[in-house]
Amino acid sequence: MSHHKVTLGLIQSATFYTILEGLGRIRLGGAPAPLFIHTMTTVDPVRLAQIGSSAPALLLTGEAEVIDVIMVTRTGDTEYMLTTHPQTCSEVLAWLEAHSTICDDDGLVFEGLELTDETESLKTIAVYGSDSHGIVDDLAAHQLADTLGSGSSGLCELDGIPAFVLAYPLLPEGYFELSVAPDLVALLENILLSFPEIDPSSFEEYRNARLQAGTWFAGAEEAEYHGVDTPQLAALIRTAHDFVGARSLTKGTAD
Numbered sequence: 459m460s461h462h463k464v465t466l467g468l469i470q471s472a473t474f475y476t477i478l479e480g481l482g483r484i485r486l487g488g489a490p491a492p493l494f495i496h497t498m499t500t501v502d503p504v505r506l507a508q509i510g511s512s513a514p515a516l517l518l519t520g521e522a523e524v525i526d527v528i529m530v531t532r533t534g535d536t537e538y539m540l541t542t543h544p545q546t547c548s549e550v551l552a553w554l555e556a557h558s559t560i561c562d563d564d565g566l567v568f569e570g571l572e573l574t575d576e577t578e579s580l581k582t583i584a585v586y587g588s589d590s591h592g593i594v595d596d597l598a599a600h601q602l603a604d605t606l607g608s609g610s611s612g613l614c615e616l617d618g619i620p621a622f623v624l625a626y627p628l629l630p631e632g633y634f635e636l637s638v639a640p641d642l643v644a645l646l647e648n649i650l651l652s653f654p655e656i657d658p659s660s661f662e663e664y665r666n667a668r669l670q671a672g673t674w675f676a677g678a679e680e681a682e683y684h685g686v687d688t689p690q691l692a693a694l695i696r697t698a699h700d701f702v703g704a705r706s707l708t709k710g711t712a713d
Contacts, residue, residue: 473587474659475650477643478635482547483576484540484554490568491536498557499530502696506532510611512624516686516694517550518703523683524691526550531611531624539576547577557702580622580637583646584664589655590632594623597649617649 486494496503501515512531516524528550529541542550551573560567585594595602597616602623611624619642624635638646650656659667686692686707699708 473585473589473593473653473656474664475586475647475656476584476659476661476664477647478582478584478664479661480544480547481577481582482540482542482544482550483580484542484547484551485533485537485572485574485576486540486554487534487537487572487574488570489536490571491538494554494558494568494571495530495538496701498554498702499528500695500701501530506530506538508532508610509534512611512626514694516691517553518686518701518707519683520703520706521683522703522707523685525553525683527691527694529624529626533611547575551575578640581640581643582635582637583643583650584633584635585650585656586633586664586667587656588632590634593650593653593656594632594634594636596653598623616646619646619649621646 492503495501495506499515499517501513505511505513509532512529515528515530517526517528519525526543526546526549528543531539531541533539540550555573558568558571558573591602594616598614601614611622613620613622615621616623616636616638619638622637624637626633626635636646651658686695695707699705
């Protein structure tokens, strides 16, 4: 195995893969799903205008404290997938379920919303670095072309393996999340290892590379909730403050 310094933005002729253990996956569907996403997260709807688009966002308490930094992917007209930090999936799911039952004078606000925990149905390998796009495109039989730009996703076959491929937004170099059925992870890993230009890296190395690039949003890694206390987190908040936690966030800013 060759050894390279794993730093996004500083990688020179180096490509890596990391198995991302324990990512939470929550699927939302039904007619009220877009309104629910708009209400519960800070994501900018413009970033999710197209099916297959993805964007990071905050999930806040009513007091504007960070529950988690999530990735929101639009998978259909009224379907979304939320990716959570490994430690917070059950907490995020419980928070969303509690708000899905909110009523007004006319009854359920989000009537018909479907929430499903898909954590065990998908496992993910991150591929990143200078040759990542070429490797993923090669596995996809050159079907990616330039259509899978930053912040987009789609279903495809990687060397015959059905996969959901996300081109992660906000990173300066190629970074892809390849999500497959759990029983196919080892097979996909072996295929990746057949490329001489790719090396495995530990999750710690991957996390440190993301930290150095300023794109690791560690909103869920502390034992207690905290406020939106960094520019990186603040950048994930849309201008229109019409989401859960916005009133406290605005009050805190004014104070």
